[in-house]
Amino acid sequence: MAILSSTFGQTVEPFEDGNDAGRDGAFRGVWRDELAEQALAGAFVIQAKHSSADKTISLSNVASELPKIADLHRRGLCDNYVLMTNCRVTGESNAAIVEAIKALGVKDVRVWARTWIEDKLSNSPELRRMVPRVYGLGDLTEILDDRRRQQASAILHALGSSTATFVSTAPYRAALDALDRHRAVVLLGGPTVGKSVIAQMLALGAVDAGGMDVIKATSASEFLEAWNPGNPNRMYWVDDVFGELSAEPSLLDAWSRNMAALLAARAQGNRFVFTSRDYIYREAVQRLKESNVRFWDNARIEVVVSDLTSAERQMILYNHMKLGSQSTNFRSRIKPHLAHVSSLKSFTPGLAYRLGNARFTKLLDPSDRLAVTSSFDNPTAYLDEIIGQLNARDKAAIALLFAAGGELHLPIQDSARARNLVVDLGSTLESVPPALESLDGTFVKSERFPVGATYTFAHPTIREAANRFLQSGVATVASIVRATPFPDLVGQVDLRHPDAIPPKERGRHLIVGEVEGPSVVEAAVRHLSGVSGYGAWRVKSDLLELLARRASPDVRALFVANGLEYVSEWATTVVHSASARRLFGLLQNEQSLPEGARAVALSQLVDAARDLRSSVWMTTEWLTETEVTEIREEVEGVLQFPDDVLEGITDSYDVDSNPDSYLEDYWSTVDELREIFADDDDILARLNYYESRLEVVTADVNLMSQYAPWEDDDDDRRDDLNDRQPAESTRSIFDDVDE
Structure with missing residues (x-):
């Protein structure tokens, strides 16, 4: 259908497999075929003949279609017949097929074989x-x-x-x-x-x-x-x-x-x-x-x-089983269960791939329908079991890849930290490259270079399984922490006691816990003292998130004692960083917040409030009631005479930046201040004046902007997309999966 519609522009009607009465597709009208000496017109029947074997088609292969073609012609449904096939067609076979179908009264016949289809693909x-x-x-x-x-x-x-x-x-x-x-x-x-x-x-x-x-x-x-x-x-x-x-x-x-x-x-x-x-x-x-x-x-x-159709699910599973690495015996034994598997609520293309890959099914009895179903319904447990069955060499390679932050470069830099980790797992550093080579394409994937290669996990679910595997105690947490470079470590650890971690967050990070917390803090301070630029910014951002959301009070207090300068730096980000505000609130409740850093943070909130570009002061829990009242009074005073603020908005605009992004803080603050002062009619009247002036400033900023705007298309049109859905089949697509 795709070939006919894209090559000739014909609107072909597909029919359900098994109920097509000899028609996989139909068309009525004038056929635009540049190769034909004259335009073909009337009722067209399109029939597809596919074989998974490499074969040549002959008249005998279409003999069963002849009575159907004769019936369709008598009913006025077949003036022209198009046969498409992925098989080869010799000149002799083509002539025999055309003559046999024309003898039934059909005006014109086309037989388009594999070479014709390949030619259309090559040119489109x-x-x-x-x-x-x-x-x-x-x-x-x-x-x-x-x-x-x-x-x-x-x-x-x-x-x-x-x-x-x-x-x-x-x-x-x-x-x-x-x-x-x-x-x-x-x-x-x-x-x-x-x-x-x-x-x-x-x-x-x-x-x-x-x-x-x-x-x-x-x-x-x-x-x-x-x-x-x-x-x-x-x-x-x-x-x-x-x-x-x-x-x-x-x-x-x-x-x-x-x-x-x-x-x-x-x-x-x-x-x-x-x-x-x-x-x-x-x-x-x-x-x-x-x-x-x-x-x-x-x-x-x-x-x-x-949302996938039944036919789409079956085709996905068929392709993975037919083209995967499973033996013919395995495919024969699992074939009776494949239609059921494709209908499972837990079915996904990724799990279909694993079912077709022999490396992932070593523990699976393909004849056992319950076991096959369970591998889809409980994929996490099954994957954990598969990794648990790997040999020591492969486990060590996966552990080292995890410790490297999910990206391991070869040749491996020989270090005591890396060597100690793989030794903990019963292997050697020299065994890691061949192990990765053997895992490539299943548990890991590679990118090759003239010198060396880079390995990553084949899928995030495998990285998560590696996390659970390491969490089980096969290697000491200390050795994992020592083996992992800090920029990779900071984003993948949790420094809370296991009981303090909400169930929905478990499995996302390696639970280092409070015991190894001091080691992580020491590594953080040591690393930050030696880096600068974007690398330092990213690590600081990840570290802020770690301390604000995945650390115990003792770990936070220890970091404040050793990394005060970084806490003071985060104080300058509290206006736009929810994580910084959260961290400062936790530190204040835990009586660990340095007064100097708090003063800087308070100053940032006051300045933003005075410029009418933020109202987070109203929801910042670590501010005292007196401080909130004072900021509120400052805002009221600014709204009395907002012209200086409005002038500053225009003067500070960078013409190369996106005006929407630049003005968003000011506009969102207007709406938030309406809620804060909802009971004060005088302030609301001042806000109305400020808003009217802000509209003028917005127009001025847009005129100044050198930024090229982009108008998004109406994406609701996607809902009207005319999808070509595969027809549901009354036959089993899995009939030849083991051939």
């Missing part, structure tokens, strides 16, 4: 984007130029077998449409639903159809380093944009600070593909500015497995 980038699994089936050298071929080959290497097993689902088509309309898409969903694979397919399609450069970035800073305002033909692809296991403040802050650059790049023609777990996204948008949230929400596409 848009068609390849619609059915992207073909990238894994053909030779890219016949389609792409050298530069694009190198990029596409790199993406294919990262995908592994995912390309050939990919199924074009409604979320993929919606993402493709959003990318074309909006130039940005944020793919959201739970673990293993296939967000990253969809992103990779979008990137591959951009290389092919758009001739675009694809930049794989991990943060806003990497995007900025790669952004070239003179090159509008580039796609930026960012997995886990706000964090892999939880929302990371440093990533949120960086994207917020660089939103103007992101929007400017998009306005120039660049495209963006982001992925995020749904719960991380929800956590992130609560911390982002409203004007920034609008960008992310407009680009959002939910990847919800429960």
Whole structure:
């Protein structure tokens, strides 16, 4: 259907498999075929003949269709017949098929075989984007130029077998449409639903159809380093944009600070593909500015497995089983259960991949329906069991990869810390490279370089399983802390007592606890004293989050005693940092807040209140009642004569920045002050005057701005997207899965 609609523009009606009366598709009208000597017209029947075997089709293979064709012709439903097949067709077979069907009264017959289909794919980038699994089936050298071929080959290497097993689902088509309309898409969903694979397919399609450069970035800073305002033909692809296991403040802050650059790049023609777990996204948008949230929400596409059709689920599972690494015996024994598995509420593409991979099913009896079902319903427990069955060498490699922050470079830098960790697990440092090589493509994935390689976890769920594995006590927590560089350690540990950790947060971080807290504090102070620039900023941001949300009172007090200068630095961020305000509140309640740092923080809140750009002073719990009253009186006085504030807003504006982002604090403060002074008519009247003047200032700022605005398309059009849903089948797609 995709080939016919994209190549000829025909609107072909599909029929359900098994109830088609010899018609997989139908068309009535004039057929636009440039190769035909005359236009074909009337009623068309399109029939597909597919074989998973490499074979040549003959008249005998279509003999069962002849009575159906004769009946369709008598009923006026078949003036022309099109046979499409992935098999070879010889000249002799083609002539025999055409003559037999014409003998039934059909005016014209077309037989389009594998070479014809391959030719259409080679000459239509848009068609390849619609059915992207073909990238894994053909030779890219016949389609792409050298530069694009190198990029596409790199993406294919990262995908592994995912390309050939990919199924074009409604979320993929919606993402493709959003990318074309909006130039940005944020793919959201739970673990293993296939967000990253969809992103990779979008990137591959951009290389092919758009001739675009694809930049794989991990943060806003990497995007900025790669952004070239003179090159509008580039796609930026960012997995886990706000964090892999939880929302990371440093990533949120960086994207917020660089939103103007992101929007400017998009306005120039660049495209963006982001992925995020749904719960991380929800956590992130609560911390982002409203004007920034609008960008992310407009680009959002939910990847919800429960919305997949039964046929899509079955095709996904079929592809993974047929093209996976399982033996014929395994596939034969599990075949009776596959239709049931595809209908499970817990079914996801990622779990289908693992079922088709022999490395993940060593403990599974494929004949046991209950066991197969359990591997989907309880994937966490099953994955933990699989990792527990790995040999000591492989476990040590996974542990070292975790300790390296999820990114391990080869050759490994020989250090006592790394060596001690793998020894704790019964292995050696020299055994890690071959172990990673053996795990590549299953538990880990690699990126190769002329010298060395970089390994990461194949999926965040495997990193989480590694966390649980290490938490079980197979290695001492102390050795893990010592083996992990501090920039990687700070974001993945929890310094609270296990009983103090809410159930919903367990499993996200390595529970180091209070005992090793002093070691982490010592490592933090030692690290921060030797770094500067962006690296220091990111570590400080992650450390602030750790102390504010995942540390015990004793650990916080110890850090204050040893890192007072950093606490004082955080005091300057309390206006916009909820984590800083939370930390200061905890320290005050625990009687650990330094008076000097508190004074700086209070001064920041007062200044922001006086400038009418923040009202957080009203909800900052560590302020005294007297301090709140004094700030309130300051705000009332400013509203009496706000012209100086209004003039300052205009004078301080940077013409290269996004006016919406710049003015958002002032506008949101107006609404918040209305709530604070809801019972004071005099103040509300002053606010009305201030708001009217702020509208004038807003107009002036927009006139001054050099920032190129971007008007978002009406994304409600996605709801009207005409998806080509696969027809539900009355046959079992799994019939030949073991052939």
